[in-house]
Amino acid sequence: MIDRRVARSYFTDKALGAWLGAVTRRNGAEAMVVADDDGLLIGGNIEGEEAEELAAVAAGSPGDEFHGRPLTVRRHAWQGETLYIAALGDRAAANAGIDEARTGVDRILAEGGRTPL
Secondary structure: OOOHHHHOOOOHHHHHHHHHHHHHHHHOOOEEEEEEOOOOEEEEOOOHHHHHHHHHHHHHOOOOEEOOEEEEEEEEEEOOEEEEEEEEOOHHHHHHHHHHHHHHHHHHHHHHOOOOO
16 A cells, blocks of 8 residues: 555646545546546546547546547536546446545545636
8 A cells, every 4th residue: 555645746637646546446447537627637546648638638528438438527616627537447337436536536636735727
């Protein structure tokens, strides 16, 4: 088990990645990302083109599938801004993960100094 204090970061994207990674492990989802209203990746527990593409799809989709894998997307209001939290994998696990992820996402964004667009 990874000690949470070791995985923490002062960088918002890294902190979100660590948090969402922990949430997916606990809930059984495959991956999670947070996207802004323009579909730009804010953070996630996956990286690279897949993360960027998933963020873009999340902002433009109510959720269905992403490359043949179940996709669950929920809008998330944060300081007047619309964000999207997307999770891949089993729908029950994805929904549980998104529910758990919300408070941590809010905390990390607030601590990271992200300002509304």
